[in-house]
Amino acid sequence: MSGTTVSIVGLGSMGLGMARSLLKGGLRVFASDLNQARVDEIVAEGGESAPVPEAAAASDILVCVVLNAEQTRAVLFGPDGWAQHMTKGAVIVSCATVPPAFAREMAAEAERLGLHYLDAPISGGAVKAAEGRLSIMASGPDAALDRAQPALDAMAEVVHRVGPDAGAGSAMKSVNQLLAGVHIAAMGEALAFAVSQGLDLEKVLGVISTSAGTSWMFENRAPHVIENDYTPRSMVNIWPKDLGIVQQIAQDAGLSVPITETALAQFRKAAEAGDGEVDDAAVTRVYTRAAGLKLPGES
Numbered sequence: 001m002s003g004t005t006v007s008i009v010g011l012g013s014m015g016l017g018m019a020r021s022l023l024k025g026g027l028r029v030f031a032s033d034l035n036q037a038r039v040d041e042i043v044a045e046g047g048e049s050a051p052v053p054e055a056a057a058a059s060d061i062l063v064c065v066v067l068n069a070e071q072t073r074a075v076l077f078g079p080d081g082w083a084q085h086m087t088k089g090a091v092i093v094s095c096a097t098v099p100p101a102f103a104r105e106m107a108a109e110a111e112r113l114g115l116h117y118l119d120a121p122i123s124g125g126a127v128k129a130a131e132g133r134l135s136i137m138a139s140g141p142d143a144a145l146d147r148a149q150p151a152l153d154a155m156a157e158v159v160h161r162v163g164p165d166a167g168a169g170s171a172m173k174s175v176n177q178l179l180a181g182v183h184i185a186a187m188g189e190a191l192a193f194a195v196s197q198g199l200d201l202e203k204v205l206g207v208i209s210t211s212a213g214t215s216w217m218f219e220n221r222a223p224h225v226i227e228n229d230y231t232p233r234s235m236v237n238i239w240p241k242d243l244g245i246v247q248q249i250a251q252d253a254g255l256s257v258p259i260t261e262t263a264l265a266q267f268r269k270a271a272e273a274g275d276g277e278v279d280d281a282a283v284t285r286v287y288t289r290a291a292g293l294k295l296p297g298e299s
Helices: 013-024 036-044 052-058 069-077 100-112 125-131 142-155 168-196 201-208 216-226 238-253 258-275 280-291
Strands: 005-009 028-032 061-064 091-094 116-119 134-139 156-163
Touching: 005 013, 005 052, 013 028, 013 036, 013 061, 013 125, 013 142, 028 036, 028 052, 061 069, 061 142, 069 091, 069 100, 091 100, 091 142, 100 116, 100 168, 116 134, 116 142, 116 168, 134 142, 134 168, 142 156, 156 168, 168 201, 168 216, 168 238, 168 258, 168 280, 201 216, 216 280, 238 258, 238 280, 258 280
Parallel strands: 005 028, 005 061, 061 091, 091 116, 134 156
Antiparallel strands: none
């Protein structure tokens, strides 16, 4: 859509790439983050920066890519929130992983202000974010989806329309996070098991990647362990939050999720051991430390 203006709040590993994809899509982009250096990067690439009231008033679409529910509420509806400055009929695209009930609450607040709200969690990682190839799980009224389409087209390879009301997108993201978190924890356990048997982890990666036991997370995260590279593409700290949301949703539904709870416990142990802000492949260390085993690069 020619002339569409988008503000994006939150320029972390995902948001920075999404901002670049929005620029590549030919949209006018205002960037906002507590880290001014990130904002400056986007401005240098053709984006803009302005005070919240000015950027919000100019925006047809606000993409909110903050960490959690607390930050989402503060950014949108806090004392200096964006929503109060947006023009009626504009749309909020909320991408954080949050409980479905929270997404419904935010949608009601937006409606009260005459704004559209799209519950739109994202998946795909930082590389796909920068390539405009995310998977977006969007739920909300058709009017919100239609209004957000220019931004969605720029950011996503596929937009899954999962329901007409906010909350369905967040529920779907929690299904994804349940599987992703469990698979990463299982990857760590499998590599630790391989070490205990004296196997070469490079060979383990090659064999398992072409065998029935593989997973996308195994193939993506195992190299981080083998290369002793825990630069945070996705931090350990994400998983106590996201799997905690899964656990709470399941409890509210009366559903037992023992495998999720086991993975959650391992990520909590990793965070408690000081690995919270490194790559989530570091959950492997929980297993090896307990057994006195050494991973590549460890002495």
